[in-house]
Amino acid sequence: MANTLHQQLNLYISGNDSYTFAPVGSEESQSLTISRLSGDITLNPLGTPLPPARDLAKTRVYGIIGIVSLTLTDYVIIVTGRELRGNLMGQSVYLAKTFKVLPVSADPSLQNHPVEGRLVALVQSHLSNGLFWFSYGWDLTRRLQAQWESHTQDDGKALWEVADDRFFWNKFLHGRLIDITTANPKQNLGPYILPMMFGTFDVRQTSINGHDFLFCLISRRSRYRAGTRFFRRGIDKDGHVANFNETEQIVLLSDQGKTAGDYNSTLSFVQTRGSIPVYWAEVNNLRYKPDLQIMELQDTVDVMRLHLQEQVNVYGEQSLVNLVKHKGHEMPLKQAYEKYLTQLNLPKVHYEYFDFASECKNMKWDNISILINALEEDLTRKGYFHSVSSQPQPLKTQTGAVRTNCMDNLDRTNVVQSAVAKWVLSRQLKEVGILKESETVQDYELFMQDFRDMWADHADLISKAYSGSGALKTDFTRTGKRTKHGLLLDGYNSILRYLKNNFFDGARQDAFDLVxxxxxxxxxxxxxxxxxxxxxxxxxxxxxxxxxxxxxxxxxxxxxxxxxxxxxxxxxxxxxxxxxxxxxxxxxxxxxxxxxxxxxxxxxxxxxxxxxxxxxxxxxxxxxxxxxxxxxxxxxxxxxxxxxxxxxxxxxxxxxxxxxxxxx
Incomplete structure (x- = not known):
């Protein structure tokens, strides 16, 4: 990659005149100045002297998230604290922990205006409640297969240029820096444009049968139709659906006898989740179950086609797994989904219905195997991505994906996705010789503890981002069975969801829309x-x-x-x-x-x-x-x-x- 990102910056505040960002430990890098008088952004020539920090001590910065324009002035959003959460593909992956929102205007009366103050508070709450991941040398926004497919075209480009537009969470905030770089190559701000991903990331070193490997789980949340549980449902006119997440399970293998961390084989499997792609909503009214509303608009078929065709173009053949109930409150949504799918009759789109609530009631969680058996042929045909360092071409590529949904795409979806991921992982490890044909990963309790914990943590974080509370049914994901403690925790989380969805999510949705x-x-x-x-x-x-x-x-x-x-x-x-x-x-x-x-x-x-x-x-x-x-x-x-x-x-x-x- 060209335009290597600056990993650390010193921020100099020159009175009320300017903010200057200077790369740490690199005398050959150009500093960046934002004028507080005019708002201009300038990449300074090499050798430009740094201003003294008069009004505020020099501040260490780990990245610029972007610039947001509010009603009275602009604000520069920076990362002032980060936490190293692991290494992947030879690069460090960080979670942004602390932030500052710096007003461009030096007039204190502007920030004290009640409307401006409320908007700034929305930005700050979004930053404090979100999960923002970044790496200075590896593209977190794209799955491994996508990076391999475009590695020739990506040569010489900056991270922001190759990032997946859907998962480049702060792309809107970086709009001004991107526009300046695009319009004037001499003002190349690429090293200051830090792409961030909103989602989950977990990586652990583990082993099975004496084979060491790195196990990683990443979930990327789309910035389109982003928001909260009851205020973002269904699809929009551009074919984007609410709560769309791409989840990638990665295994990095090393040959036996080699130094730990020297990985020569990469395995990747991708699934997606997203709201049912029709126009629908649940209208809050303080009842526990809001009113369900399905809107039959003239362009419903067109926008559903737009969404599913994009999924086929990006991931290949689609298996649409629908987990909503076949009766009661959810039944009309199931019927609408199936009606429009029948009208579309798209090639490379296969529909699979599984009534999770009925099949798994009375703690019959083993019945998820019925769905896995139904998907087995599709999963085998679509495969997964497998590359080895000694080969210029991958041994396998994934030619399709399972797209799962329930009502919220949270609890039932999490359970099913973890079951699908476990089945595929067993198949992957058999084909690389780590497992015997008669074995599955479930036979290795030490590994399964890591697997269950990672998927349960992943479920909780996705649920908190969308519904405001942890996921339900995670006791099954963590232990493989339902427990009384899990039922009590589900009750607590259900009450918490009700309170947040009715009385607090309006402001949270405003923050999503603003950022x-x-x-x-x-x-x-x-x-x-x-x-x-x-x-x-x-x-x-x-x-x-x-x-x-x-x-x-x-x-x-x-x-x-x-x-x-x-x-x-x-x-x-x-x-x-x-x-x-x-x-x-x-x-x-x-x-x-x-x-x-x-x-x-x-x-x-x-x-x-x-x-x-x-x-x-x-x-x-x-x-x-x-x-x-x-x-x-x-x-x-x-x-x-x-x-x-x-x-x-x-x-x-x-x-x-x-x-x-x-x-x-």
């Missing part, structure tokens, strides 16, 4: 004033206070002295009635109390009136058809979409809220 460029502010705080304004009626805003005060008075009444058991009867009756009325109102109007995203409010989903399926209109109060979007604090009502998208909801938001959608 990935799904929402771009215009200059002027008015473009994001919706973050601070609550347009709900006074009665709606008052009810939680009425409920809280009534509950307080009831508790206080329990401590009051009394002359008889009935002396406080009317007191408790009054406050109990008020509490019941308040909770009843909140329950009936539950949708009013959900913490909805403010930057890209889902008005097109909540107020959809076209063809499709609705499980109900709960939580919207009385007279649903007459509801005004302003009642929910959005300030704009989404358009009707009965005959397809007559006009984009983003256009409404742009007019009413001063925003625009980014198109990559």
């Amino acid at each position: 990935t460029g799904a929402w771009i502010p215009r200059r002027g705080p008015a473009s994001a004033i919706s973050l601070l304004v609550d347009n709900r009626p006074l009665l709606t805003r008052t009810m939680p206070y009425v409920a809280s005060f009534s509950l307080f008075m009831i508790c206080a009444g329990l401590t009051l002295p009394r002359t008889s058991d009935y002396s406080l009867y009317h007191y408790f009756l009054l406050w109990s009635c008020l509490l019941t009325i308040a909770f009843g109102y909140i329950f009936v109007h539950g949708i009013d109390y959900v913490a909805w995203p403010r930057l890209n409010p889902p008005t097109d989903v909540i107020f959809y009136e076209g063809p499709g399926f609705r499980s109900g209109q709960k939580g919207k109060g009385f007279g649903v058809s007459a509801i005004d979007a302003k009642k929910f604090g959005f300030g704009v009502r989404g358009p009707k979409m009965g005959e397809g998208r007559r006009r984009a909801v983003s256009h409404v938001n742009e007019i009413e809220m001063g925003t625009k959608k980014r198109v990559d």
Whole structure:
């Protein structure tokens, strides 16, 4: 690779004039200056003297994440702390741990503005709650086979130029640096453009039958249609689906007798997961199960074709494993998926349905083998990637992938993906001579402990990124069986998901949209004033206070002295009635109390009136058809979409809220 990334930088803050980033230990590298007066970004000529650090001591920086433009000024986002989490392909892999968000403008009044401060807080929360991985010398965003297939074309290119666009998480933030580099080759900022991956990474040294090998698990989360569990479902008009992750299982083998770490054989197997590729949503209303809504738009078939064709182009033949239930709440989604797949009838796309809930109920987890047996022919045909250092061409390539989904693409999907990965790993190790034909990796408990822990950790981290809590059913992934402790933990995580999805995920979704460029502010705080304004009626805003005060008075009444058991009867009756009325109102109007995203409010989903399926209109109060979007604090009502998208909801938001959608 050309344009080797700078691994450490010194940051010099020259008063209110500029930020200067200087590579550490390299006198032949050019420093980078960002003017705080004009906002210009300049690659300095060699030999340019460094400014003194007057206002702040010299700061050690481990990478520039990018620049985000908010309503009043730009902000430079830097990595100030990193943690080495392993070595892969001869390169160190780091997890970003601490960050700084530096305002370009030196005017402190700009950062003190409430709207600007709220946007900065969203960026900071995204950084603190995310998992951002990077390497200075190896492309974490691409699976091994993809890197091999394009290694000739990649020669001489910087990491940011070859990174997989889907998994280059901070590409939007690096937009200005990329534009400068593209427009003017003399201002080559490639060594400062650090691609980051949002996902999971784990690597461990292990052995079976005296053969040492490195076992690695990587999951890459797509930056397209990124977000939280109930605010990002289904597919968009560009064919991107929610919660799309590519998971790669890697084995690096060394010959017996060779020094540990001297690997000469590489094995890789890739799976994917993603939301069911139709227009659908679950509308939060404070019920444990939100209302399911499937929107039959004119372009549904086209966008599903776009998504699946991309999967075929990238990974080859597809096995679509659907794990949703065949009855109840999930049944309509299963039917819609299968209906549109039948209409498409795409070559190289094979559909496999497995009712996980029914087949594995009453702790019958061994029944997952039924699905593995059904997939065995496909898995054998599609193979895996296998290369050896002594051969210019790989011995095998993977010609297809299993794409798994359930409702959330979390718990059931995790269990199935780990089972598929275990089956393929046994086959790989048999073919390289580590396992006998009669053996499987499950026969080696010491290795299986690492395998189960890695897949369970991987499941937890993917789940936290999407739903806000750890994954369910990880006791099976960790131990191979369901336990009472696992059931209790699932209950805790389910409650945590409910609370976060209803009362906290709106801000988290806003942070995703801001950092990935799904929402771009215009200059002027008015473009994001919706973050601070609550347009709900006074009665709606008052009810939680009425409920809280009534509950307080009831508790206080329990401590009051009394002359008889009935002396406080009317007191408790009054406050109990008020509490019941308040909770009843909140329950009936539950949708009013959900913490909805403010930057890209889902008005097109909540107020959809076209063809499709609705499980109900709960939580919207009385007279649903007459509801005004302003009642929910959005300030704009989404358009009707009965005959397809007559006009984009983003256009409404742009007019009413001063925003625009980014198109990559």
